[in-house]
Amino acid sequence: MMTIAAARALRDGARCFVGIGRPSTAANLARRTHAPDLVLIYESGTIGAKPGTLPLSIGDGVLAETADTVVSVPEIFNYWLQPGRIDVGFLGAAQIDRYGNINTTVIGDDYRSPRVRLPGAGGAPEIAASCREVIVVVKQSPRAFVERVDFVTSVGYGSGPGDRARLGLTGRGPALVITDLGIMEPDPETAELTLTQVHPGVAPAQATAATGWPLAVAGTLSTTPEPTAAELAALRDLNRQAGP
Amino acid sequence: MMTIAAARALRDGARCFVGIGRPSTAANLARRTHAPDLVLIYESGTIGAKPGTLPLSIGDGVLAETADTVVSVPEIFNYWLQPGRIDVGFLGAAQIDRYGNINTTVIGDDYRSPRVRLPGAGGAPEIAASCREVIVVVKQSPRAFVERVDFVTSVGYGSGPGDRARLGLTGRGPALVITDLGIMEPDPETAELTLTQVHPGVAPAQATAATGWPLAVAGTLSTTPEPTAAELAALRDLNRQAGP
Amino acid sequence: MGEITSLRDAIADLAFDGATVALEGFTHLIPVAAGQEIIRQGRRDLTLVRMTPDIVYDQMIGAGCARKLVFSWAGNPGVGSLHRFRDAVQNGWPVPLEIEEHSHAGMANRYVAGAAGLPFAVLRGYVGTDLVAQTPNIKPITCPFTGEVLTAVPALNPDVGIVHAQRADRAGNVQMWGITGVHKEVVLASKRSLVTVEEIVDHLDPRPGAVILPHWAITYVAEVPGGAHPSYAMGYSERDNDYYQAWDAISRDRDAFGDWLTSTVMREVRAILGDQA
């Protein structure tokens, strides 16, 4: 459901900066359903990749072979991401906080002696800064959804409204946080992540229970439409091709 | 003779940044005589061009077709010229002065209202700054060889010894100034251009008369060896191929 | 994005009086036909930007399109001077021409900064030259790590960027090969852009050395076979060296230039108007 909801969030024709894992599955699902002209851009430098099978890394051969063009890594960041040419950036997170800030660096208070060392920033800080908007896809739990991230790897709304402008970040920031339970959006006034949608069969209380801060719930809470047969078939197809 | 002398100054295997006109003829002559492995680099982005015929511009198709690789213009300047990867830069000049500074911008005292407007800088300022050494090829006359250039487009030795280091210029500067009468080299002490060689049949007095400052003449003045038959044949061949 | 249209309609929509316009092409793939269309449409007060103003800018300057020229080398390559450019700079004819002058490295990096969404670029350049005193657009910058002083130049972000290329597909994706100069940079740096192409094809088969610009990074694509003449389009045409030579005589004299303008560039206007009448 999380993958399908993420796929639906992608408008046809949009330029989408895709990370590996669920974002890549969602983007490829979108391209096979409602958004055939979605432009997939991977940080490995592949622009307009049209993989027939799900890539296992962001640098798989199938991405280069099917791309409109392959550019160098400096170029993908400098000429394509940095100036704001990308509509949507897809990010994951180990932790995400009330203001959509993301941690993929360390768990624990001491950076030099972390409780858990995570992979680090990758392309995320600049994706979060420069894409017109960001979609975060992350499984919901109080460990992941925290009041304040241990380390800000990628900036969401900082400490609240106006922070992005103050920091000179050109993109709008996280527009959607899609979880296995529902969807959160930043409150237009407070920039605080607010539950606006739940997936079928999920009670809002489940979402608030799986969140490490008192999660605001929108006045009118919608429910994610059930997956269509076409979506399920396309997703099965993608996963089958990806192999065991 | 000027072209042949310039060709001889190129060591085999050297990487040579070539401008159009006489430098290009000289470099191609060198490649066909004593320096078959000379690497010709044109500011159009062609690296390792091996033209069969003399190109008429620095961006002729034959350069791209025969090059080891063609890179963008930003790349040729930033990755190849700027870090000092090029051994020899070949420059022409409308004016050159006692310290090897070059003017290709304006003749006259007033930049905004010049007596003669010249083409301008092109790649020359950075070629003069960053090549390990520079060879200037220019026909000798008091109008061209002046006490002080009207406009410093490309720095030679500035106002004398130590200036290049002070300015942070990484290359050595003009090592040879080759004219139709002979060759000048900077004096190791004063950095002043000094006549060190005359072409066959040229008296030193001819060279000093064609120079707009009191030209120093080296104690031991050598004479350029006569063109060889092979050089003359190769030059004729190049010029014939270049067409009328 | 990457909309396929006619040269006339593209120029009419993109170019406006007072615009900053960059036509690029480093000896190869120069968008000459687009420049002549700007002349025909009578644009005025343009700030023309180009590393190597050559024949097409000499024509535009002589036709009175330009108020200012930003450049690094202005000449008729392989031939000599640009006489219309010199006449404008030295004598203000037909209108005065302000100039802002750079080196190639500086101009290339200004486009790089423009394409990269940065306000400036850093290079080792200009130091010790008299160019620095002539424009506020060359400034020192200090490395925050080593303290070394380098040179900064501001980004170029033209209102309109125009290049010529070999091919586009029907979606407006553009493919070019050979010497591509600052083609990618000027298209990406410009607010809006036009690529004229030799040919529009069904499918862009991969080619060694080819650079691709995706359609969504371009405003308009127009099919203009021979649109780079007298420069060349590798794989399609040869450089017309006779034209470069002949331009010297045509451009040397105001009247000869005027006749040329009337009899060639502007004749097409009459032909076009005739079509519509």
Added chain:
Amino acid sequence: MGEITSLRDAIADLAFDGATVALEGFTHLIPVAAGQEIIRQGRRDLTLVRMTPDIVYDQMIGAGCARKLVFSWAGNPGVGSLHRFRDAVQNGWPVPLEIEEHSHAGMANRYVAGAAGLPFAVLRGYVGTDLVAQTPNIKPITCPFTGEVLTAVPALNPDVGIVHAQRADRAGNVQMWGITGVHKEVVLASKRSLVTVEEIVDHLDPRPGAVILPHWAITYVAEVPGGAHPSYAMGYSERDNDYYQAWDAISRDRDAFGDWLTSTVMREVRAILGDQA
């Protein structure tokens, strides 16, 4: 320049204890064999630089080659964590590992500055993140034209830069295609360099998307077929996804890793020594 030699001789000449060494390859063309040769030659106290430390750096870190890691994303791509890396950072095993951490954009631009002979690069990046506080190598820089504040990072100029590529000719010119990441930049930025290739051929026929490095820009070329395994070399091999999966179990445990090291990487040492005996 571009001298063709064996992997063993190249590493012996290039890598020294305490050197700053960069092995690059963005998922594709990772010089894994070269990294394992560094392990076999017992190098210590290296500063390892790499945007995406993955299996090969996990191996080198686990083998105790590294004193410091400069990077932007350390993981087993598509699988999970790097256990040897985590063990070194969290527990100092087998030796403590200092880290300096960047973003991809920052690392890529550091190589660009290094390749361009500049002391620093400018980007829009890092602003607002906690990365800034952890290293002196991220600083603000002000545009001298607009006053805007951006971010500067210092150039990377490793002592040794190593990449894998598809082919070289007998002069040592290198050709690579597909995803080439920062291959060109790391070779040009490094003081000395090695390119391992799948194959040495008589002639590099032009290929779409190919990047060429001329022999005079490279120190050594060594023919190492399969030298990128378990990553891939487009046109020569496929990514060995099973190896990436299997690495998770091998690397999770110090003993299992030790066994792997002895039985695979170091066994080749014995074989080599045997050859010489």
